[in-house]
Each structure stands twice: as C-alpha cells, then as structure tokens.
Amino acid sequence: MSAARACFVAVALAVTAAASADPPRGKKPVVAFVPTPQDVVEKMLDAAKVTKADVVADLGCGDGRIVVTAAKAYGCKAVGYDLDRECVKRARAAVERAGVGTLVRIEEADLLDVDLSGVTVVTLFVGTTLNAKLVPRLEKMKPGSRVVSHFFPIPGVKPDAVLKVASREDDAERAVYVYALPLTRDQAEQR
Numbered sequence: 014m015s016a017a018r019a020c021f022v023a024v025a026l027a028v029t030a031a032a033s034a035d036p037p038r039g040k041k042p043v044v045a046f047v048p049t050p051q052d053v054v055e056k057m058l059d060a061a062k063v064t065k066a067d068v069v070a071d072l073g074c075g076d077g078r079i080v081v082t083a084a085k086a087y088g089c090k091a092v093g094y095d096l097d098r099e100c101v102k103r104a105r106a107a108v109e110r111a112g113v114g115t116l117v118r119i120e121e122a123d124l125l126d127v128d129l130s131g132v133t134v135v136t137l138f139v140g141t142t143l144n145a146k147l148v149p150r151l152e153k154m155k156p157g158s159r160v161v162s163h164f165f166p167i168p169g170v171k172p173d174a175v176l177k178v179a180s181r182e183d184d185a186e187r188a189v190y191v192y193a194l195p196l197t198r199d200q201a202e203q204r
C-alpha cells in the first residue's frame with residue numbers, strides 16, 4: 014500500500030467518527046465505514062480457510078460485503094454487526110440482493126457486546142484500539158477458530174501468518190493478519 018493510501022486508511026479509521034442516526038443505547042461507531050476491496054475480502058476468507066461448516070462474523074460489517082461473500086462462496090452461515098444504521102440498512106439490502114437471507118443475518122449492535130461463542134471465523138477492519146479491546150471476547154472462541162484482520166494487527170497477539178495482499182482496485186498492497194485460536198500472546202510486545 015502506498016504511504017499516502019496507508020495514511021488515508023489509518024486516519025479514516027482512527028479519527029473519523031462515522032455519521033450515524035441514533036444508534037442503540039446512544040452508542041456510536043468509533044471508526045468510519047471504509048470498505049475492504051472485494052478482491053481482498055476474497056483473499057481474507059481464503060486465508061481463514063472458510064468451509065461450509067463455519068460461522069463467519071464480521072465485526073463492523075459496513076455494507077455487508079464480507080458476510081455476503083462468505084455465504085455465496087462457501088455456503089456457510091454468517092453474521093454482520095454494525096452500529097451505523099446506514100451500514101445496517103445497506104448490508105441488509107446486499108444480503109437480499111445476493112439471495113443469501115437464509116444464511117446471513119445483519120444485526121445493529123456494538124461489536125464489543127457480541128457473543129462469539131458460536132462463531133468460528135471473525136473478520137476485522139476496525140483499527141488496533143478496537144482489536145485490542147476485542148481480545149477477551151475472541152479468546153472465548155473454540156480452539157481451531159480463526160481471526161483475520163485487514164490492515165491492523167491485534168496488539169499483543171502473535172499472528173500465525175501475515176500476508177501481503179495486493180488489490181486490483183487501488184494497486185495497493187496491504188497486510189492481512191491471520192490468527193488461530195487459542196491466541197498466542199506476543200511475549201516481545203508484553204515487555
């Protein structure tokens with residue numbers, strides 16, 4: 014990824030509060046909607062080795078592209094969570110357009126509140142602060158489950174793989190971090 018593009022994504026995610034009308038219990042998304050390019054979505058799901066038996070959750074699902082792609086490509090169940098009502102609306106419309114309503118549901122919820130005990134693959138593109146806060150929830154997933162994060166690592170956790178993924182959409186290369194449960198704490202980062 015070019016320095017300018019990387020800077021744009023980081024600033025967009027870290028600083029911009031997404032405009033949103035009346036989220037539940039007054040909660041607001043703390044990072045804005047920036048979509049993962051479709052070819053990167055496909056590589057993330059491939060890196061997670063998704064199968065029909067998986068349940069994929071995209072935490073901060075934006076327009077629903079990851080959960081829709083998971084259901085279409087692998088026939089698995091998937092759930093997308095977002096706090097931004099406009100995103101929830103768009104994601105639900107995308108699910109309907111793709112005809113995957115029996116496999117995919119979209120919920121208006123804070124990603125920090127969701128129960129991940131029945132989920133086997135989590136996808137993320139929400140920044141390191143939220144990634145770090147999610148660790149106690151991610152750790153409740155069953156052994157063998159996978160977490161794939163676009164662009165941002167999970168602080169203090171050692172990835173099983175870091176892929177460099179180029180997108181045809183913007184000619185940019187970005188990192189995709191892949192983790193398997195149980196998560197491995199990064200001793201070097203703890204010091």
Ligand SMILES: C[S@@+](CC[C@H](N)C(=O)[O-])C[C@H]1O[C@@H](n2cnc3c(N)ncnc32)[C@H](O)[C@@H]1O
Nearest residue numbers: 042043047048049073075095096097123124138
């Ligand atoms: C960078 S976008 C990623 C969208 C999608 N996952 C993708 O990769 O294309 C981040 C999304 O997270 C949502 N979000 C931010 N904070 C959230 C929170 N606390 N709970 C739920 N969704 C949140 C935003 O509304 C936005 O749609």
